[in-house]
Amino acid sequence: xxxxxxxxxxxxxxxxxxxxxxxxxxxxxxxxxxxxxxxxxxxxxxxxxxxxxxxxxxxxxxxxxxxxxxxxxxxxxxxxxxxxxxxxxxxxxxxxxxxxxxxxxxxxxxxxxxxxxxxxxxxxxxxxxxxxxxxxxxxxxxxxxxxxxxxxxxxxxxxxxxxxxxxxxxxxxxxxxxxxxxxxxxxxxxxxxxxxxxxxxxxxxxxxxxxxxxxxxxxxxxxxxxxxxxxxxxxxxxxxxxxxxxxxxxxxxxxxxxxxxxxxxxxxxxxxxxxxxxxxxxxxxxxxxxxxxxxxxxxxxxxxxxxxxxxxxxxxxxxxxxxxxxxxxxxxxxxxxx
Amino acid sequence: xxxxxxxxxxxxxxxxxxxxxxxxxxxxxxxxxxxxxxxxxxxxxxxxxxxxxxxxxxxxxxxxxxxxxxxxxxxxxxxxxxxxxxxxxxxxxxxxxxxxxxxxxxxxxxxxxxxxxxxxxxxxxxxxxxxxxxxxxxxxxxxxxxxxxxxxxxxxxxxxxxxxxxxxxxxxxxxxxxxxxxxxxxxxxxxxxxxxxxxxxxxxxxxxxxxxxxxxxxxxxxxxxxxxxxxxxxxxxxxxxxxxxxxxxxxxxxxxxxxxxxxxxxxxxxxxxxxxxxxxxxxxxxxxxxxxxxxxxxxxxxxxxxxxxxxxxxxxxxxxxxxxxxxxxxxxxxxxxxxxxxxxxxxxxxxxxxxxxxxxxxxxxxxxxxxxxxx
Amino acid sequence: xxxxxxxxxxxxxxxxxxxxxxxxxxxxxxxxxxxxxxxxxxxxxxxxxxxxxxxxxxxxxxxxxxxxxxxxxxxxxxxxxxxxxxxxxxxxxxxxxxxxxxxxxxxxxxxxxxxxxxxxxxxxxxxxxxxxxxxxxxxxxxxxxxxxxxxxxx
Numbered sequence: 124x125x126x127x128x129x130x131x132x133x134x135x136x137x138x139x140x141x142x143x144x145x146x147x148x149x150x151x152x153x154x155x156x157x158x159x160x161x162x163x164x165x166x167x168x169x170x171x172x173x174x175x176x177x178x179x180x181x182x183x184x185x186x187x188x189x190x191x192x193x194x195x196x197x198x199x200x201x202x203x204x205x206x207x208x209x210x211x212x213x214x215x216x217x218x219x220x221x222x223x224x225x226x227x228x229x230x231x232x233x234x235x236x237x238x239x240x241x242x243x244x245x246x247x248x249x250x251x252x253x254x255x256x257x258x259x260x261x262x263x264x265x266x267x268x269x270x271x272x273x274x275x276x277x278x279x280x281x282x283x284x285x286x287x288x289x290x291x292x293x294x295x296x297x298x299x300x301x302x303x304x305x306x307x308x309x310x311x312x313x314x315x316x317x318x319x320x321x322x323x324x325x326x327x328x329x330x331x332x333x334x335x336x337x338x339x340x341x342x343x344x345x346x347x348x349x350x351x352x353x354x355x356x357x358x359x360x361x362x363x364x365x366x367x368x369x370x371x372x373x374x375x376x377x378x379x380x381x382x383x384x385x386x387x388x389x390x391x392x393x394x395x396x397x398x399x400x401x402x403x404x405x406x407x408x409x410x411x412x413x414x415x416x417x418x419x420x421x422x423x424x425x426x427x428x429x430x431x432x433x434x435x436x437x438x439x440x441x442x443x444x445x446x447x448x449x450x451x452x453x454x455x456x457x458x459x460x461x
Numbered sequence: 462x463x464x465x466x467x468x469x470x471x472x473x474x475x476x477x478x479x480x481x482x483x484x485x486x487x488x489x490x491x492x493x494x495x496x497x498x499x500x501x502x503x504x505x506x507x508x509x510x511x512x513x514x515x516x517x518x519x520x521x522x523x524x525x526x527x528x529x530x531x532x533x534x535x536x537x538x539x540x541x542x543x544x545x546x547x548x549x550x551x552x553x554x555x556x557x558x559x560x561x562x563x564x565x566x567x568x569x570x571x572x573x574x575x576x577x578x579x580x581x582x583x584x585x586x587x588x589x590x591x592x593x594x595x596x597x598x599x600x601x602x603x604x605x606x607x608x609x610x611x612x613x614x615x616x617x618x619x620x621x622x623x624x625x626x627x628x629x630x631x632x633x634x635x636x637x638x639x640x641x642x643x644x645x646x647x648x649x650x651x652x653x654x655x656x657x658x659x660x661x662x663x664x665x666x667x668x669x670x671x672x673x674x675x676x677x678x679x680x681x682x683x684x685x686x687x688x689x690x691x692x693x694x695x696x697x698x699x700x701x702x703x704x705x706x707x708x709x710x711x712x713x714x715x716x717x718x719x720x721x722x723x724x725x726x727x728x729x730x731x732x733x734x735x736x737x738x739x740x741x742x743x744x745x746x747x748x749x750x751x752x753x754x755x756x757x758x759x760x761x762x763x764x765x766x767x768x769x770x771x772x773x774x775x776x777x778x779x780x781x782x783x784x785x786x787x788x789x790x791x792x793x794x795x796x797x798x799x800x801x802x803x804x805x806x807x808x809x810x811x812x813x814x815x816x817x818x819x820x821x822x823x824x825x826x827x828x829x830x831x832x833x834x835x836x
Numbered sequence: 837x838x839x840x841x842x843x844x845x846x847x848x849x850x851x852x853x854x855x856x857x858x859x860x861x862x863x864x865x866x867x868x869x870x871x872x873x874x875x876x877x878x879x880x881x882x883x884x885x886x887x888x889x890x891x892x893x894x895x896x897x898x899x900x901x902x903x904x905x906x907x908x909x910x911x912x913x914x915x916x917x918x919x920x921x922x923x924x925x926x927x928x929x930x931x932x933x934x935x936x937x938x939x940x941x942x943x944x945x946x947x948x949x950x951x952x953x954x955x956x957x958x959x960x961x962x963x964x965x966x967x968x969x970x971x972x973x974x975x976x977x978x979x980x981x982x983x984x985x986x987x988x989x990x
Binding site: 176180182277278357426430432433 | 668
């Protein structure tokens with residue numbers, strides 16, 4: 124892979140093209156690949172979620188478009204959203220309104236840089252990989268607050284404020300729950316964390332951390348039972364109530380992309396990443412990731428929504444102390460074992 | 462005095478925000494508008510605005526002959542049309558002193574109690590929806606669909622049945638009805654624990670509804686609250702038992718009551734009422750006598766001059782009809798006392814002090830149908 | 837307390853103010869002068885009829901009067917009462933019973949909205965079912981609206 128890149132670069136250098144051009148080309152190609160992957164996987168996930176929810180609720184879900192069990196339904200929906208009229212409310216702050224979905228999507232996209240789909244299938248193995256993910260994922264809330272504020276709608280503002288409060292209170296347990304893994308692995312690099320799970324997946328020694336991470340991750344992607352920023356029945360649709368067409372599609376895309384990211388991070392940190400017998404590594408990785416996504420969908424269609432104050436209580440009074448406890452015990456064990 | 466002074470908010474401060482909930486909102490169950498005064502997320506005041514669905518029901522009732530009003534009553538509480546028919550024909554029968562044949566009475570009770578189950582099922586489903594639990598909604602609709610199939614086999618309609626007649630019933634049950642109805646009940650009874658697994662026993666659901674929107678007994682009587690809301694507050698009052706109409710005094714059933722009058726109690730009362738309705742239907746099916754289904758009714762209905770207020774226990778509470786007759790073929794005055802209208806009026810008392818999310822739950826627990834509130 | 841006892845007590849207490857009375861089943865029915873309507877209802881509430889079922893309004897156009905009808909009952913005993921109060925159309929004012937029953941709030945607003953009976957002492961007498969700028973009271977028998985199409989049987 125790297126030799127191929129070097130060859131590509133030197134070929135351009137021989138032609139006398141400035142060094143920046145081939146690198147930009149490579150970046151563009153990689154970014155497009157990631158976007159294509161996100162779009163395709165999101166479409167699959169949306170179809171999957173509709174089918175799963177349907178079967179949980181004793182119905183069939185989409186059955187028509189595309190023939191076999193309505194597999195093309197998401198594509199049809201996507202095309203419909205693309206060709207819809209772009210509506211910006213009269214009282215909206217146009218610039219911020221237009222920027223908000225992009226910020227949210229950019230944050231979701233950037234997180235894919237550090238996802239290790241296989242031993243060599245990673246955009247960039249940053250040595251601060253986990254830290255990078257944590258900081259990038261916090262950006263989402265900026266976009267959500269922008270969307271809520273610029274829409275000039277009270278429901279949006281309420282949704283955005285809820286989202287901000289939720290993000291602040293759930294990012295802390297999320298980070299602390301990951302710390303146990305990082306301490307055991309001794310690295311922030313995603314590749315090395317997977318390497319460290321050669322003997323045993325971290326889900327076993329770090330089970331409490333895994334559960335805390337999963338709970339906080341659900342809140343992180345605003346999914347039931349933590350979907351209070353959107354809260355269909357209370358705030359209509361929360362922060363994106365005024366969005367329609369393509370802009371709404373981007374929010375939707377980002378939401379599912381986020382879901383994939385947190386599931387992928389969970390796979391990497393706790394479920395041994397791409398490791399597994401027989402099947403190729405990337406397939407193992409996807410299987411594990413989609414299993415976690417399935418669990419998230421399962422929870423969504425089973426549980427009711429929490430209230431704002433209950434959410435805060437859970438975050439600060441239960442998850443955070445547990446996460447700290449988990450971290451302390453991990454540290455103690457590590458020290459005792461030398 | 463003619464000009465109304467509107468209490469719409471004009472001056473918002475930094476501390477308070479006014480939010481219009483409705484008339485288009487997923488959780489107002491129709492076209493209800495609530496003006497919420499918010500302090501952060503805490504509701505400090507709520508004013509309901511109704512009338513968006515007003516369609517002159519009472520005026521129409523004064524301009525149609527008595528039998529022609531029955532289809533209009535369907536549209537009052539469109540989730541319990543059978544019960545509206547029941548209440549209306551009962552009032553006219555009492556006004557005229559008509560006797561209804563035994564078999565027709567049993568048919569009425571069977572259909573009315575099935576309707577109560579169907580109505581409570583819808584309530585349960587939409588209540589789950591209000592709290593973010595979509596799955597229970599689909600489960601409830603699956604069962605309701607079966608009840609509607611039964612109703613369709615009897616009346617040919619699935620929502621607005623217009624099936625009761627003054628003095629009896631228009632058609633007998635089809636031959637297959639009895640077996641189908643029994644089969645439905647056998648199928649339905651094991652479904653109720655399923656709801657418990659999804660809703661009642663779910664810790665998130667319990668935490669969401671317990672202690673919300675408490676309605677004490679004094680306030681409940683002051684506001685003339687009726688139905689499951691009143692029973693939720695711990696008052697054992699059910700018109701089927703306390704002011705028996707039709708043949709309800711022949712059946713054995715419990716009246717579930719709550720204790721504190723919070724949303725949880727109202728939920729549990731409705732949940733248990735489904736069990737009791739199943740019992741009543743079973744008893745009625747067992748005792749269903751053969752015979753006539755239509756009593757002796759004059760060709761032209763001219764009730765003697767006078768007035769009558771009569772009430773039945775609809776799934777939402779006391780459904781009253783007040784009819785003034787002047788001896789002609791049309792009612793001189795026709796007034797509906799709708800339970801949802803009265804129950805909704807207590808919202809400004811029990812609503813404030815809760816979060817927006819709880820507001821939705823409290824409103825859901827009142828179980829309003831706007832067709833009935835606005836008439 | 838039976839219906840007969842209710843009527844006896846009310847008659848002895850208010851005398852001439854009770855214009856007519858009858859007993860129908862468990863229901864005590866009485867026509868009351870409007871000057872004493874509030875006091876009669878206070879007395880009835882004192883007798884245990886503390887549940888206000890309904891307030892209806894009737895347009896007695898033949899005698900040029902409007903009528904407010906109160907249905908009372910109790911959650912402890914089977915007794916019921918119906919109180920009718922007639923007011924002239926030119927001055928349709930009845931004393932509000934909101935201080936007695938909060939349930940009267942919306943019922944009285946409805947009677948005001950649709951029939952035009954004004955309730956003296958009501959804290960917030962606004963239209964409730966029709967829109968705020970509605971003119972007239974639709975349930976009156978002489979209500980006219982150019983949008984109304986007369987019903988003609990085929």
